[in-house]
Amino acid sequence: MSRSYLFIPGDVPRMLQNLDVFEADAVIIDFEDSVAEHEKDEARNLTRTFLKRHNFDTPSIYVRINSTDVFEHCQKDIQALEDLPIEGIVLPKASLASLKVLEKLLPRPINIIGILETPEVFFEVLTLAKYPWMKGFILGAEDLTKTLNISRTVAGSELLYARSQMIFAAAAASIEAIDTPYTDVKNIPGLITDIQTSKALGATAKASIHPNHVRYINEYFTPSQVEINEAKRIVVMAEKNASMRFSLDGKMIDKPVIERAHNLLEKAKKYGVL
Amino acid sequence: MKSIVVGSLESSDCLITISPHHTLEIVIESPVYQSFGKQIESVIQNILNAFSLTHVKVYCQDKGALDYTIEARLITAIERFKEAENES
């Protein structure tokens, strides 16, 4: 139930040792794209020595490993993480095939967040979502748009299909749908538009590549007072109505709506607005 | 055999250079040497002991790295050092 997932490079001490100050609900320590090929071992060792000395209740800590395509790196990443207190791993270029490879490398079940960043994965995304260790998806729009040879726009219509596919599959499997990071770091109005789009389409959270984006993501993904008040009314009405089906302000309320209201209140409670 | 260099001179990091030597030598340069010099030396010494290294020179150019960073940079340097040793 995290709102924000912040990527932190695994090889930069100044960022790593401050991963808990940016108020991200979850942090993803990166071994993949932000670490150069010849520095992968430095990132693994730095993350190991850091997490062995420092424990965190918040934020939740994930590590983005290298994809199973680069098997040796992927294998060493998993070995390096074996005895560390992390919430789970983030798997780039997630696919059913990559999960098969990963299963053999993992000594025991672990939470996985899959990055959807290849065109192929959108044809197996529901099966992937229902994989038992899968806890969420992140849309990887940069790699995806590169493969499709298209540009990203502020309106984001080029991502509509991918975002919706991810959100539908995640919703069907009750896992997190984490929208792609906004990459124009200094453009805060653009970021806010992008967050609003994410939320409107049904994403449950958003990833970010810059700490300064986190507070905007948290703000928009925290239930608003209007949402909270409506949810409260629904829950109160539901308690009075045994039928689980009634109308409120002329709108029909039934079980899924009531469940959503409960979830929203739980989220509001967790983030201190209730 | 050549020296191995790991880390960086960015703030909060350190640059570790390890090279073969007739004895064990540790050289530390640090802006916080007066406050943490002994601590940095003991971190380095402990790692060297764990890897049973006795004939190396470790040169640590510190930029205010915390212990975990010094450890990680040194471990990486030693791993690469040993790999190079096996190859030659």
Place this chain on the structure above:
Amino acid sequence: MKKYTNLTKLLNDLPLKDGMNLSFHHHLRNGDGVINLVLEQIEILGYKDLLLSPSAIFPSYTGILKLLQQDRVKHITTNYLNGPVANFLAQHGKPSSLKMQTHGGRARAIIESENKIDIAFIAAPCVDHKGRVSGLYGPSACGSLGYAMEDLKHASVKILITDHYVEHLDDSQVKDVDIDAVLVLDSIGDARGIVSGTTTITSDPIGVMIAKNASKLIETLGLIKPGFTFQSGAGGVSLRVTDFLKSYMEKHNIKASYFSGGITKYHVEMLEKGLVEKLYDVQCFDLDAIQSLKRNPQHYAISANDYANPSNPNRVTKGLDIVILGATEVDINFNVNVTTDSYNTIIGGSGGHADTASDAFVSIIVSPLLKARTSVVKEHVNTITTSGKHIDCIVTERGIAINPLRQDLLEKLKHSSLDIVSIETLMERAYSYTGVPESTTYKGKPFGVVEDRDGTTIDTLHKKE
């Protein structure tokens, strides 16, 4: 007022003697051309036992260094110094060779004849034939001349040095002063060094977090209300706090009464947007501030006396609700050091730190708790610049500490979601990362003092070796 075009001729006519007290100001900052020029001649003329009273000393002021190396300076009184002169004093300074004051304290000492200036050499960006002075015009324009005003009023001999001599100036920044002489030169400074390079709002994620915490604190304390008064330094984090306040004020339609101190383009923008009524400017930090001072009647140039002289009941700092300040070190009694680093190197000085912290209703220090392996909070500071009794809040990226003397503030924060902890807890949080530092109590022989704004000695400066 006599006009000269040759420094040697001017000096020939002045009552120069051994042991004289010469003053300068630092409004041209690292681009100042006057102090070196004058002191080079003084050096050639062979005077000794000099007392120097520049309002601050920048790295380019090498004329002072040369005289120090020749052992011809008996004492320096200043508010801020770094660079070669600072390093020389920390290594070779003789006992009682340096006194560091506050901006307000310097004005007080000059006015009350505690610091009797024999000759004031005042770099003046623009002068007219009647001796009217302005910092707004000319190739070396610097805006406000706040720190030079008392020198021009109280020195026995008052000299203006300009590179922009005009027929007539409508308005003088220094009123009712009898100038002894004006020296017109080709150049008094290097414009590139005059405008400070420090006035960029921070985008560093940790700096932004600290600023966000500070602005939330100010909001929670209920300090942002119509007519409030505020001062922030020109540091990147302070400016980010100002920026957060701006958003809050816009959202809630609140207008401040005045901002004071060193003025930047960010303050000017808020004046022009109608978010603040007046700017009281003792020093312009950038070109936008200078331009604004020229055209906006609500932007006032004020003197160090108007600004912060503790003996002046109408001083601007006395009316401050909030001041945001930096720190190099803070101890568990809230004493702040901005004068030296932890190893006796002089890196700055009070400037207006102690003045504003003493007067403001709430003084807030913003600083990273951890700068690499150094904790800003420690058991003892190397040098006390501002006494802990005047420091109310320490805001870091890893928590906020409130001075227990301010129970009123703690009461207001009782139910807030801010991470309020004791200062000892802040220190422990830092040490959980850095480890406990070995105590570096070694201090060389004393060579100077830090003076509080009222003239009392607050701490001693020690040599490095």
